[in-house]
Amino acid sequence: MTFALTCENLVKRYDGTAVVDHVGFHIDTGEAYGLLGPNGAGKTTTISMLVGLLRPDEGSVHVGGIDLASDPIAAKRLIGYVPQEIALYPELTARENLRYFGRLYGLGRRRLAVRIAEVLEAVGLTERGDDKVQTYSGGMKRRANIGVALLHEPRLLILDEPTVGVDPQSRVAILDSVEGLVADGMSMLYTSHYMEEVERVCTRVGIIDKGRVVADGTRRELVAELGGTDKVDLVLEGDVDTAAAKLRTVEGVTDAAVTGQNTVRLLAVGGRHLLPALLAAVEGTAQVTGVEVIEPDLEAAFLHLTGSTLRD
Template structure:
């Protein structure tokens, strides 16, 4: 069976500015793939090319073996897309929205009624199906959007920041629903500003920054790229720049970066064991007033590869 999605060398330019630069990744059948990147990294532009809203200047998108360029209608029929913005008719009920979009998908009338009942049950909105969407909370609107995307039984579900602006209870409900779909074998492309969501949902992750894929692999593979390196966050009272220079000379410390007026970030192997040497090296130029040792995880890998946190 063909992969659910193959992106090869995608490029998108606006005038002289390249916002996506030869991006390539694939999603196997039944795989959940997380696309992570800071704001402005090129995530949304990449997704717009994948779903056929934007034409790439270079590169190809293939969905379930079908070329988006050669047969866009057939390729789009294999995709369920949940955009960042709510894409519903607020004056209609959830059931009316589903019926409208189901007819656009070309689902036969008898099949559509049964399918509407199924997706409403999936997103736990059966009891509110006759209420107008404009009366829904943000989380209920998101869940209705997901129901619409699932209506035609897509081969690939794409969720772009699906929990933005929702309350904590709705966020849990959305994540539980998405996790259930993944466990049932749904192929998934997921973007989020919440690292913990991607760690929970995705089996493989692509890290994108400045329009380029910096790393691609399982969470274990990405973390292993740090080579067991710990991140050490220091707050101190004294000369930050001079202290950074001294700490770069400590054996085992690979990087010392000034992150604020009184703060440093170190990358080091065996960070906890190095603390006495770090404190000793800092003496004379600064007194360390706070220490936090963060052992390798997906967020550490992201920070190491992009130089910024996901929310920066």
């Protein structure tokens, strides 16, 4: 099987210190893959090697089966790269920027005209295509930046923090555009400091910390590394202490503690499935007036694996 991207044992050293230390992962064709890590984890350096801006000290990168080191031009033709910084000419309109970059990509005049119209539609800028980029909001500039990366119909789109510094409305518009590309089968590498974006867009996630990939898998697989323990809060009326003691005996419950005047917090495996047994256990002792099940999420898995939050 030919993957959209494969990197193996990537190493980059500065002053003898490995800031990227044998990083490896792959992206399936048509897959959106999220790369997460705290600041300084090595994400940007890794991406710079994936797109050919930095030469790795060790390791290899293949894009669509093409070795980036031995055939960089062919490999780069398959990549659309959206960097963190806006890479547009502000004095030009969006359409003029697209025309300029399209010629650099080698697109013919007729084909380029078609692609410009398609790209402006894809990123929601058709009506503003003839306005200068310097008049755009931050979110519109980022959408135009994505448009440039899409012009040559790449097989792999790499987006490095595409929503950083934009207002909430623009962020929603960018995510809608990205989701549309994923739905159309675009292979994608996506980094963000917003966990909810990665959960929304990506089917698989790699977590990088201190230059190494410490976990790789689906959201469910990463969360499973926490042991699958849910928190279940039961609000009770009645003998709360006795109810807590009974709840500890339910199979699947690892702990039950009174956390408030009328609340018992349980730690349990498969909390939602245990609810009938939990209700039965307190029957005759207390009445359940409220239930909340708190399942571990990707943020919790990230904290567990790296010891920090995503924005640290």
